[in-house]
Amino acid sequence: MMTARSLSRCQMQGPRSGLIVTSAGGAAHFSTCSGSIRSTLSGAMNKDCSLLAAVSLLSAIQQAYFAVRVGNARKKYKVLPPLVTGSPDFERIFRAQQNSVEFYPTFLVVLWSSGLFFNQEIASVIGLLYLFSRFIYFNEYAKSAKRRLPAFRIGIALLLILVCMSTGGIGNSLFDKYFDFNLAKKIKKIIL
Secondary structure (H helix, E strand, C coil): CCCHHHHHHHHHHCCCCCEEEEEECCEEEEEECCCCHHHHCCHHHHCCCHHHHHHHHHHHHHHHHHHHHHHHHHHHHCCCCCCCCCCHHHHHHHHHHHHHHHHHHHHHHHHHHHHHHCCHHHHHHHHHHHHHHHHHHHHHHHHCCHHHHHHHHHHHHHHHHHHHHHHHHHHHHHHHHHHCCCHHHHHHHHHC
16 A cells, blocks of 8 residues: 555655555555566565575475484384484484484575575576485485485585585675676676
């Protein structure tokens, strides 16, 4: 709902002003000066993020699957909560799931930051490869602690690639914004 107050504020800000939030009677009203809310978001957030969202959703489903596997192992090996020790077979499954949970926040942060600031398609493909390596890691760890290492190393390498992409993309964005120097554009000019 546009009020006179928000309308005058909108007109003062110009056509590319963005999201306006006004309050009337304690309730917040969201409106835009031009176009939809999606079109008013600035910078990287106005991109279509459907690939990143899809990989994130798959990762959440994978985490749920790992949790179900731990629950099934608890029943099979008769390890009641809150215990986390018991059969070595249960402990391996539990540790595989816990390790995946420990890396999950890092994965989501570098997936989204590399996708938003570097390249969504490349980040999404690397994200899918990471999820596949986690799946292999979990299943191999469930069989033997030593068998987990190849998939673990691949997963770490993929995370490091996403970290590098994030760092490069965010660094380029900061240099572009604050120093008017866009390395990505300079490289494109040299190549093309």
